[in-house]
Amino acid sequence: MMPKTMKTATIFKGPESDPTRVRVEISDIEIPTPKDGQVLIKVIVSGTNPKDWKVPVYMPAFGPHNTGDDVAGIVAAVGKGVTEFKVGDRVAAFHEMRTPFGSFAEYAVAWETTTFSLPDHTSFEEAATIPLAAMTAVVGLHARLNLPSRWETQSAEREAVEKGGIVVYGAAGAVGAFAIKLLSRANLHPIIAIAGKGIPFVETLLDMTRGDVVVDYRKGDDAVVKGIADAVPKGQKLMYAFDTVSSNNSYTNIFKVLDLRGHITFVLPGKKYEGIPETVNDSITTVGSVHGKPDDLWDLGYVYFRLISLGLKQGWFSGHPYEVIPGGLQGVQQGLDNLRDGKNSALKYVYRIEETEGYSG
Template sequence: MKEVLVTGAPNEPLKTTIIDSPIPTPGPNQLVIRNVVVGTNPKDWKIPVVMSGKLPPMNTGDDVAGYVHALGEGVTEFHVGDRVAAFHEMMKPHGAFAEYTLAHAHTTFHLPPQTSFEEGATIPLAAMTAAVGLYARLGLPEPYAKVHAAREAAKAGVIVYGAASAVGAFVIKLLVKADVHPILAVAGNGIGFVEGLLDKGKGDVVVDYRKGDEEVVKGLKAAAKGDVLFAYDAVSEKGSYQNICQVLSQKGGAAITLVLPGKKYDEIPSSITQSVTTVGSVHGQPDDLALLGFAWYRLFGQGLREGWFSGHPHEVVAGGLGGVVEGLNNLKDGKASAVKYLYRVADTEGVSASKI
């Protein structure tokens, strides 16, 4: 099979090499997916750049959609030929940028007939990042938790910073499904998209970060219905959490979750509980949230069937796996706004095993 290896270095464009690799063999509770569409996330370029010189070239992709190709021992929920999407275990071999990907059964979910492989490939990593942050880090109500201690506390507003990103948009979709309002969203070029997710009748607003930090803080404070206690920072840089902390209550009980690991968020006051949302937790890194992952991937599938959940806007990059380098560099250069870059694996036919 063809597989893409990614290399990066600070202040340089990323490079990819397409090689021939063996099709992986599934272990217990694993399956192999014959990929139809694969997707990219910001971590796919950040890891090669940050770890430049410390890691060999690697297949950094984790979002896949396609057909079940082979089953490992103990897998009973899926059958060969099923249409599925899956979250590959980060930093492990046999990632998404390939014709076949190895995935765990508990981070794989069925795609209903009406859901395209393109839509399915936008969901696995970003939507689960939203679920982990909302439920395991912030402790906000899940859609079926009609009686929940945090429901009343959330009525002052929940801040979602970076609302047009895939993670931010999925956060909003899950808050809306749980009827948690008002949602105090912050976005820029993707404001039009975000407005389509919100319910202004329930107090939801979107604030434009392009107007500057002072206006962001002012706008969030004006929209809040009291002491704001919850914030999901899907950006976690460029002043995002500093702005958020000026709006969150300083009286105690407020919480913020961030998405960039390895940073020291020293500017966050001690009165605000901070956490980092690590989607790898559903694979046990750093904590074990496998049960949450199992449950929510199945709920994503149900939501797609019933229509209350959907994927993210996307753009298919030409060239199949040969286009991965273009998508990664677009992400690195900040060109993506309210869009996920996808690659149709079949479009890779005829590409030689050479540097792209």
């Protein structure tokens, strides 16, 4: 029998003495009832993302809230109109950002459209690394850059990538790594991956026989620019770039090689990107679009989450490397602090909710 209350973690902006630090408070609230079209999920493992600490710090207008959006667990109840899932199903889901009942809790809610089934061989820990980051890669590649899927064998965009390649800056991070997996599944090469400490991991994702290369950003900006330029096939133009870092000198390095009529997408909203040539087609990849914000990409999210589920089943898609932070919800503070301090490389932090002190089961 389901309990009436649950533990949840709320993320607050930290003290004035340390304005970029967040504060996590754990409290007991009533377990929500799913609305029409929603699924209530008993959270087994929650993932986390850099925005989980950045939103409270840099977007305080949204107020303190449960910022977790990567859910992996078991369906506990379904709202009216839900036909795809039933109680007891193993699922993962992308919770709608900045809405109540996120994944840092014993139970979370998600829309049916952004929930997907898990095969038995996919652990909840692996599954918790997927939803937000993988869908960010989907939106960036297929909605913002308008790149073709695997079954779209003939298009001007495919021809442009096959001739000049595509840059994935920040390839060891979850969004970058998922982008490489999706590009490979779509048969889009050569991939020019930019990474640092995570290069050994990134190399496992690339196909060097298709012209894929990895460039080490630790060697400095000039070396990065040269590495990108050298990776573009001779006589061709670099027309596409996915900047999953969107900070430091990432995009300025790209612009030194990208064609003046090329396409680039960034991942940080609200940032002022300076020095973009007027003729370059630039965009912001907003993963909230699969929940209708700011544009309506519900169908894209629905289709690709089901494709990801199939990929997990067939083995051509997998989650990101992860580290379990002990303590369940009590561990969220440590995970967010680690993300703020840049301690993670090529991995995602996840939390086993049953390890929470006072867990009700």
